[in-house]
Amino acid sequence: MTVTTYQVEGMTCGHCVSSVTAEVGKVAGVSEVQVDLASGAVTVTSAAPLDRALVEEAVTEAGYELAGKVELLPQAGGSCCGSGGCH
Secondary structure (H helix, E strand, O other): OOOEEEEEEEOOOHHHHHHHHHHHHHOEEEEEEEEEOOEEEEEEEEOOOOOHHHHHHHHHHHOOOOEEEEEEEEOOOOOOOOOOOOO
């Protein structure tokens, strides 16, 4: 499992969060989408690394702009560090 956090610009309300969540959630392989309105961070969980262009297309379809990829965390054993528990 892979968790990638992207920076999205232009979101200002709950409707924005819903739109981005719905569109990114349609990308093949995505199992979870979490959006932090305050920071603009969109965290995407997928079975394998995603093609950035597909995520960017989904964000654009929702009406927003993908600013950059913040962080990529490979997941093993259901946790961020693979040890079964996070710090």
